Amino acid sequence: MDCNCEEAFWPADDLLMRYQYISDFFIALAYFSIPLELIYFVKKSAVFPYRWVLVQFGAFIVLCGATHLISLWTFAPHSRTVAAVMSVSKVLTAVVSCATALMLVHIIPDLLSVKTRELFLKNKAAELDREMGLIRTQEETGRHVRMLTHEIRSTLDRHTILNTTLVELGKTLALEECALWMPTRSGLELQLSHTLRTTNPMAVTVPLHHPTIIQVFNSNRAVAISSNSPVAATRPRTGKYVEGDVVAVRVPLLHLSNFRVGGWSDSGKRPYALMVLMLPSDSARRWHIHELELVEVVADQVAVALSHAAILEESMRARDLLMEQNVALDMARREAETAICARNDFLAVMNHEMRTPMHAIIAMASLLQETKMTPEQRSMVETVLRSSNLLATLISDVLDLSRLEDGSLDLDTRNFNLPTVFREVLNLVKPIASVKKLSVSLSMASDLPEYVIGDDKRLMQVALNVVGNAVKFSREGSVSVTVCLERPEYTRDPRSPDFCMVPSKHHCYIRVQVRDTGIGIKSQDLPKVFSKFVQKDSSLNKHFGGTGLGLAICKRFVNLMEGHIWIESDGLGKGSTVVFIVKLGISEQINEMDQRNSLAVHPTPVYSNFNGMRVLVTDDNGVNRMVTRGLLMRLGCDVTVVGSGRECLQVLSQPGQNFRVLFLDVCMPDMDGYEVANRIQEKFSSHERPLLVALTASTNRSTRERCLNLGMDGVLLKPISLDKMRAVLSELLEWGSLSDSPRR
Amino acid sequence: MDVIGRLQRQRTELTQALFKEGLLDEQFTQLQLLQDPNNPDFVAEVVSLFFEDSEKLLDELTRSLEQDPVDYKKVDAYVHQFKGSSSSIGAQRVKNACVIFRTCCEERSQEGCRQALQQVKHEFFLIKSRLEALLQLEQQILAAGGTIPFME
Numbered sequence: 001m002d003c004n005c006e007e008a009f010w011p012a013d014d015l016l017m018r019y020q021y022i023s024d025f026f027i028a029l030a031y032f033s034i035p036l037e038l039i040y041f042v043k044k045s046a047v048f049p050y051r052w053v054l055v056q057f058g059a060f061i062v063l064c065g066a067t068h069l070i071s072l073w074t075f076a077p078h079s080r081t082v083a084a085v086m087s088v089s090k091v092l093t094a095v096v097s098c099a100t101a102l103m104l105v106h107i108i109p110d111l112l113s114v115k116t117r118e119l120f121l122k123n124k125a126a127e128l129d130r131e132m133g134l135i136r137t138q139e140e141t142g143r144h145v146r147m148l149t150h151e152i153r154s155t156l157d158r159h160t161i162l163n164t165t166l167v168e169l170g171k172t173l174a175l176e177e178c179a180l181w182m183p184t185r186s187g188l189e190l191q192l193s194h195t196l197r198t199t200n201p202m203a204v205t206v207p208l209h210h211p212t213i214i215q216v217f218n219s220n221r222a223v224a225i226s227s228n229s230p231v232a233a234t235r236p237r238t239g240k241y242v243e244g245d246v247v248a249v250r251v252p253l254l255h256l257s258n259f260r261v262g263g264w265s266d267s268g269k270r271p272y273a274l275m276v277l278m279l280p281s282d283s284a285r286r287w288h289i290h291e292l293e294l295v296e297v298v299a300d301q302v303a304v305a306l307s308h309a310a311i312l313e314e315s316m317r318a319r320d321l322l323m324e325q326n327v328a329l330d331m332a333r334r335e336a337e338t339a340i341c342a343r344n345d346f347l348a349v350m351n352h353e354m355r356t357p358m359h360a361i362i363a364m365a366s367l368l369q370e371t372k373m374t375p376e377q378r379s380m381v382e383t384v385l386r387s388s389n390l391l392a393t394l395i396s397d398v399l400d401l402s403r404l405e406d407g408s409l410d411l412d413t414r415n416f417n418l419p420t421v422f423r424e425v426l427n428l429v430k431p432i433a434s435v436k437k438l439s440v441s442l443s444m445a446s447d448l449p450e451y452v453i454g455d456d457k458r459l460m461q462v463a464l465n466v467v468g469n470a471v472k473f474s475r476e477g478s479v480s481v482t483v484c485l486e487r488p489e490y491t492r493d494p495r496s497p498d499f500c501m502v503p504s505k506h507h508c509y510i511r512v513q514v515r516d517t518g519i520g521i522k523s524q525d526l527p528k529v530f531s532k533f534v535q536k537d538s539s540l541n542k543h544f545g546g547t548g549l550g551l552a553i554c555k556r557f558v559n560l561m562e563g564h565i566w567i568e569s570d571g572l573g574k575g576s577t578v579v580f581i582v583k584l585g586i587s588e589q590i591n592e593m594d595q596r597n598s599l600a601v602h603p604t605p606v607y608s609n610f611n612g613m614r615v616l617v618t619d620d621n622g623v624n625r626m627v628t629r630g631l632l633m634r635l636g637c638d639v640t641v642v643g644s645g646r647e648c649l650q651v652l653s654q655p656g657q658n659f660r661v662l663f664l665d666v667c668m669p670d671m672d673g674y675e676v677a678n679r680i681q682e683k684f685s686s687h688e689r690p691l692l693v694a695l696t697a698s699t700n701r702s703t704r705e706r707c708l709n710l711g712m713d714g715v716l717l718k719p720i721s722l723d724k725m726r727a728v729l730s731e732l733l734e735w736g737s738l739s740d741s742p743r744r
Numbered sequence: 745m746d747v748i749g750r751l752q753r754q755r756t757e758l759t760q761a762l763f764k765e766g767l768l769d770e771q772f773t774q775l776q777l778l779q780d781p782n783n784p785d786f787v788a789e790v791v792s793l794f795f796e797d798s799e800k801l802l803d804e805l806t807r808s809l810e811q812d813p814v815d816y817k818k819v820d821a822y823v824h825q826f827k828g829s830s831s832s833i834g835a836q837r838v839k840n841a842c843v844i845f846r847t848c849c850e851e852r853s854q855e856g857c858r859q860a861l862q863q864v865k866h867e868f869f870l871i872k873s874r875l876e877a878l879l880q881l882e883q884q885i886l887a888a889g890g891t892i893p894f895m896e
Contacts, residue, residue, distance in 0.1 A: 367844070621828045621832075622793055622829075623790065623793055623794045623797055624828055624829060626789065626793055627775065627790060627832040627833075630775070630778040630786050630790065631774075631778060633778075633782075634777075634780070667824065667828075669821065697827070718831060719774070719832050719834070721770070721774045722774050722778065
């Protein structure tokens with residue numbers, strides 16, 4: 001049998017053999033203990049993916065160890081068994097080690113890649129850490145800004161805002177000093193207005209054109225400035241300032257005009273304030289980007305807060321001013337009202353006081369005129385009368401005007417006959433005109449409504465004034481009056497485009513034009529014509545007389561009637577035309593009850609349809625009886641007359657009496673009209689008795705009221721005209737009473 | 745025709761003068777209106793009645809004022825009557841004089857009443873003579889075959 005063991009070639013080398021023996025032993029030991037350690041530590045660790053590899057490796061090592069161990073026995077002559085065991089173990093070892101070697105080819109790249117991944121992850125973790133740090137810093141900055149903003153915006157007082165800003169910034173950024181420079185009133189310098197640490201900042205100013213300031217103002221970022229610049233020198237230096245410790249930022253001072261729709265207008269002329277921030281001098285801190293950003297954001301917020309404060313200040317100021325003005329206005333109004341009341345009272349009293357003697361003078365003078373006088377005396381009396389009439393007119397005019405001015409004059413609107421007004425005016429001026437040999441003509445349009453609603457007295461006053469002026473100021477020639485309906489489309493006075501007529505179904509506009517061939521008016525005097533107390537020419541006043549108030553009053557009346565009046569003239573000596581337009585209501589029902597006794601006489605007699613209506617007239621005056629009877633007969637009535645109340649009652653008690661109307665004179669001796677009425681009312685029911693109309697000459701209201709209260713159906717004023725009687729009878733038949741009495 | 749024309753012109757002038765001088769007012773016109781073919785003498789009748797009544801009243805008034813003491817109430821009543829009649833006729837100045845008379849009665853001034861009565865009488869006789877002349881003219885016109893024209 002061949003064994004590998006070497007025969008003791010070198011028996012003397014027992015020492016070498018011994019070394020090998022020991023080394024093998026230790027190697028075997030090591031080889032056995034390594035897997036044990038491996039197993040121990042792998043068991044300890046939680047993660048180890050390559051168990052199988054370990055097992056393999058362990059096996060390999062164990063086998064190697066076994067081999068070495070067994071080789072211990074091969075130094076001495078050994079038996080076949082040992083040799084067999086040795087071979088087995090060597091074979092196994094070879095197999096395992098080859099397998100392991102093969103396995104390691106797979107495993108080592110894996111292990112290496114794990115390592116790479118580990119490195120990569122570590123890098124990533126470091127990066128994430130950094131970013132986390134950054135985010136945290138940003139968030140903290142944001143929190144600081146929010147807090148600062150909140151502090152700043154929680155007040156609307158400018159000083160508090162600024163102080164809070166500095167304090168909070170100082171706290172947040174741990175600043176040494178924080179200062180605010182505001183532009184002065186002149187706008188050419190910056191003045192130190194607020195500081196954080198210094199309690200009494202010195203009144204330092206820095207001109208605006210300093211290069212540092214220009215640099216800061218031109219950028220909207222926080223700019224590091226040199227600590228030597230004047231804006232940074234707010235307190236005496238202690239310690240060495242390092243470059244870069246001071247930072248300045250501009251704070252725009254916004255006005256209301258900056259908040260314009262459509263974005264900011266970036267004009268370079270906007271005023272800025274300057275905020276200067278200083279880090280503590282003895283620290284090694286530097287300005288970080290996020291701190292600078294914080295400062296910029298704060299600066300903007302401060303700008304907004306300041307502008308709000310400014311707006312609020314202004315609105316408060318405006319409100320205070322308005323309140324003051326209100327109080328003043330209120331007082332002025334009350335004073336004015338008191339004055340007006342006092343004036344009205346005065347006028348009322350004076351009116352009465354002045355008119356009473358005036359009337360007495362006029363009345364007595366008129367009566368005096370009737371008596372026998374010498375021509376001398378007569379002319380004196382006439383002068384007295386003329387003057388007193390003029391004075392009475394003046395007093396009335398002044399009173400009217402003052403009442404017109406403050407609006408306390410109201411129009412007395414009622415139904416009236418329009419053409420009659422103008423005819424009367426013409427009749428009134430005809431005498432004077434004929435004396436002056438002026439021809440006066442009146443032409444009225446055919447489409448003029450006959451009955452209108454308005455103030456006929458005032459309308460007549462206006463027309464009379466205008467026509468009177470025309471006559472007064474014309475020495476010769478003619479005066480023509482034209483009355484027509486004015487349509488809204490006709491040409492209006494170009495000088496007053498705001499007078500516009502509102503067409504309506506219930507109103508119409510009447511245009512009255514008075515043209516004369518008189519002295520005319522200069523074009524520059526035209527606007528003054530309607531002013532109070534202004535005569536064109538004071539010489540005219542002496543020549544023509546007049547108060548100068550007439551046209552002013554006319555204008556006011558016309559305005560009250562929602563109309564317009566103006567005068568046109570081609571110049572001196574070329575005559576003038578006065579035109580006025582007034583608004584009148586259209587009368588829907590022709591109410592003849594308001595028709596006055598007019599001078600218009602009907603050329604042909606008109607019978608009405610009262611044919612045979614039975615009427616009883618009671619009057620103690622023979623003449624009156626006859627006249628009333630004549631009137632009623634003319635109207636086709638069947639008239640019975642009696643001379644006393646008793647007779648009247650007698651007639652009425654006769655059976656078969658069917659009188660429709662009973663006219664009762666109230667003033668009769670023995671039994672007056674009132675008593676008759678009472679008796680009749682007692683005797684007959686309201687449907688059986690005739691309609692009762694009282695006749696009286698008294699214009700006293702109490703008489704009227706007494707009659708009506710007694711239940712009479714109407715009250716008539718003596719003397720009665722034919723037209724009035726006709727109207728009365730018509731209305732009695734139609735309505736059962738007269739329009740101004742209570743209905744049955 | 746010439747005569748009628750002349751008479752009519754005279755009548756018109758006379759009537760116009762009466763109105764112009766204020767002796768008559770529009771009530772008289774109303775009376776004239778009531779005169780028509782059915783009632784041809786209406787105005788004349790009324791006027792005559794007025795004259796009769798008034799003269800009676802004036803006598804009464806004169807007598808009342810001569811009494812002592814004067815019964816102003818009665819006097820006032822008469823004057824009231826007179827005022828009524830004259831206003832129905834349209835005798836304006838008579839009516840005005842009556843108004844003054846009544847004022848004096850209220851004041852119970854004897855002297856005043858006397859003077860007022862004088863005035864009233866004066867006015868009355870004045871209107872009476874003028875109206876009589878007018879009526880005469882109208883009669884003449886009618887006799888001559890003309891017609892009485894209406895007042896324009």
